[in-house]
Amino acid sequence: MTLKELSLFYHLCEETHLCNLSKKLGITQSAISLAIQSLEKKIGEPxxxxxxxxxxxxxxxxxxxEKTYPHFEALKEAQLFFSHNALAGNLKIASSKTIGEYLMPSIVYDFRLSHPDVEICKTIQNSASIIAMVKxxxxxxxxxxxxxEVKEIHKEVIAYDELIVVSSDKALHNARCYIDELFDKKWxxxxxxxxxxxxxxxxxxxxxxxxxxxxEFSEFEEAKTLLLRYQNAITCLSRVVVEKELKRNELFEVNLKNISLKRPFYLIYHKDKYASKLFSEFKRFVLEASSDRQ
Structure with a gap:
């Protein structure tokens, strides 16, 4: 049964003359009759x-x-809600570790401030897992x-990041090394x-x-704990992850020769994904917010 059929049914409950209802709604009597007959056929009785x-x-x-009217009113209320609210609904997102901990929290917070009827369910996974989830x-x-490079997935650059090699050994900071000169360290x-x-x-x-x-490690704090405790420990992390430790001279950047560690951050989604109003606005918001943070 359709909302139109139900609506005509409730109108007929109040205005029992087809002729009068036809004039009131601006539709033909035959159209009303056909809708009611269709509804009765689905119910199985007049x-x-x-x-x-x-x-x-x-x-x-x-x-x-008695059984349907409360639900019909709820549907009408929902229809009115969505027609008058620019954005509402639930969005599922997943971010890789660096993005999820250092870029997305403030973006999601600001978006929710602007759109309180939106719920964002977010999780943190590694990049390979997120690609599989999108696919x-x-x-x-x-x-x-x-x-x-998955053919079913569309990607867009939202920001650029710098990876650095870090250690608590200040002597390494004062030198400029080839990568193989660091192979005696605990990577x-x-x-x-x-x-x-x-x-x-x-x-x-x-x-x-x-x-x-x-x-191997999965948590940034785990890596930083090891780096701070053991001078021979060394790793590669995003600069934003160790920014505070660098400023406090607790960790030091190791300058490498002939290696560039710049990388883009990507927003990805399935090519067959329907671009709803919520999806499109959140995507626009992320691109704009990420650009402002560069």
Whole structure:
């Protein structure tokens, strides 16, 4: 049954003469009759008794009215709500570690301030997992730190980031090293699937094969704890992750020769994703907010 059929049914409950209702609504009597007949066919019994020129609710009609009218009113209220509210609904997003902890929190907060009827369900995963989630339709939008060449996925650059090699050994900061000169250190890297790890190893080229991996980590605080405790520990992280430690001279950037560790941050979504008003506005907001933070 359709909302139009239900609406005509409720109108007929109040105005029992087809002729009068036809004039009131500006539609033909035959159109009203066809809609009611269609509704009665779906119910399986007449909803009205035809008494003279009047339509009077039957026993089944009264029961139908009682059971359906509250739901119809709720639907009308929802329809009115969505027609008068520019943005409402639920958005599912996933961000990789650096983006999720250092870029997205303030963006999501500001967006919710502007659009209180929107709910944003967010999670933090590594880039490989997010790509799979977007491909499988599990989330609406993903934010990743590595490139994505999956044909079903559209990507847009939202910001640029700088990776740096860091250590608590100040002597390394005062030197300028080739990467292989650091292979005697205890290298700790993010887990496989991490965008940070992928970009770093790609930048090393053939040298990546010889990099001695001592330990993997998934949490930034875990890595910083190890770096601060052990001078021979070394890693590659986004500058924003260790910004405070660098300013306090607790950690030091290791300057590398012949290696650039600049990388883009990407917004990704499925190419078949419907661009709803909420989806489009959130995407626009992220692009604008990310640009302002550069």
């Amino acid at each position: 909803l009205f008794d035809r008494i003279g020129k009047k339509l009077v609710l039957s026993e089944k009609g009264r029961l139908f009215y 499988n339709g599990e989330i609406d939008i993903g934010f990743i730190e590595s490139s994505c 700790i890297l993010r887990e496989k699937g991490s965008g940070t790890r992928e970009v770093f190893l790609e930048a090393l080229g053939e040298s990546a094969k010889a990099l001695p991996l001592f330990l």
